[in-house]
Amino acid sequence: MRLLTGLILRVVAVVALCLAAASAWVMWDVNRTIRAEAVASADRVVREARELAWRELTWRGSSGRDAKYAFPDWRSSETLRVIAPGYCVSLAWTDEAPRRLCGGWSGMGAAPPAWFDAAYSALFGPSRPVTRTVTLHRRDAGQVIAVADHGAAARQAWRVVSVVVGVAAAMAAGIGLLATLVIGHALMPAERIVRCLRNMEGGAYDLRLPAFRAREFALIARAVNDLTQRLAETTAQRAALTRRLFQVQEEERRTLARDLHDEFGQCLTAASALAAAIAAGTEVERPDIAEDARAISGITERMMGTLRSTLARLRPPDLDAVGLERSLGHLIATWNAHGAALAAARPAGAVPETIPAFRLDIVGSLSHVPAQAGLNLYRIAQECLTNAARHGRPSEVRLRVEGDDPVRGLALSVEDDGGGAPERLEARAGYGLIGIRERVAALGGSLSIERPAGGIGVRIAAIIPFGPEPAGARFA
CATH class of the missing domain: 3.90.20 (Hemagglutinin Ectodomain; Chain B)
Known part of the structure; x- marks a missing residue:
């Protein structure tokens, strides 16, 4: 895994954990607020009922054991204003059936999803009622019970959680994006270092x-x-x-x-x-x-x-006297003569073996090639032809030399159709191939081993510069 990807995943995990913690805290705070609002509603109803009862005593003279304290005035609009939306309050005077009054659901928001309702119920359970006693003349005159409606509580919790978590998620996404850009910019030198290596x-x-x-x-x-x-x-x-x-x-x-x-x-x-x-x-x-x-x-x-x-x-032949082109021609002729001698010495009735035919292609003039570069090219060609003949069963081995580019240098390639594999040749390089590599590297050239255009056999290509040899070699 890339370092940038790993860091981004860690940032996403931290953001998700923070969002989960924020959601849990908001739900707990909303539940605490709902509980506090139920207590406040109960206290307000108690005060309102007490005031209504005193007005009843003061203005109507209704007193005694059978007096109907604050009835039916406690259901008035003034009383409804003291009950928070989404809460239900029951007032029961002594020896009377309780009377229930609920606040409206205005401003409670849309219904929460089923999964949120189930999660909220599993975490906090049903709303607990809040009980308060109405006292008149130092005696209990009635009882007030306030409780939050479950649907209203879930709606309120969902409204607050969705808003807070939505804002937090947007902020977290922005922070995550900025963190990704900052981390990516900070890790840019790593890519440059890797390319250099x-x-x-x-x-x-x-x-x-x-x-x-x-x-x-x-x-x-x-x-x-x-x-x-x-x-x-x-x-x-x-x-x-x-x-x-x-x-x-x-x-x-x-x-x-x-x-x-x-x-x-x-x-x-x-x-x-x-x-x-x-x-x-x-x-x-x-x-x-x-x-x-x-x-x-x-x-x-x-x-x-x-x-x-x-x-x-x-x-090798005297390159100064004979020339590189004639020396390479003599080398090819020697290999062809050797193959003809092997074919002639084969016993009668023996299984015929493939005798490779050696070909020479020269592009451009080789007369301007320096003696040292020509000698090294001759030795490389000699070793490549030996490897092609010994380590494969080719029917044709082609030596190609290009010397018409003074800037590029001498380009040599030996291609055969012996069915060998370049990767196996690379993995099990013998002393001959190692010697070719070292010679090309010492001259500051390049060497490549690949399949020929036909897809069968092995192609060894080398480039030898004419001028002073660079310090290093490049192996393709």
């Missing part, structure tokens, strides 16, 4: 984060900037070391190729000549020795062929 993952170590206003984000930005600077320095050092290692490797290959050619090649040439001389001298007298000599000569020829292919891998 993603770019760092791709090898862009030249990015720097600004100093944010928030202290916590400012500390994170400073740490990220220090990390990118350190990674850039480390990557530059590693690239320089890798380039030096490849230079040493090329020097060692040249030395090894020279030694093999001078020493091993001369020995094989001498052994072949001696075997031919022995076969010619013993052909008549000792045909068995001549046969062994011819066998030695055949073995020597095979060893010479192996030596030539090894020398071709160790020591």
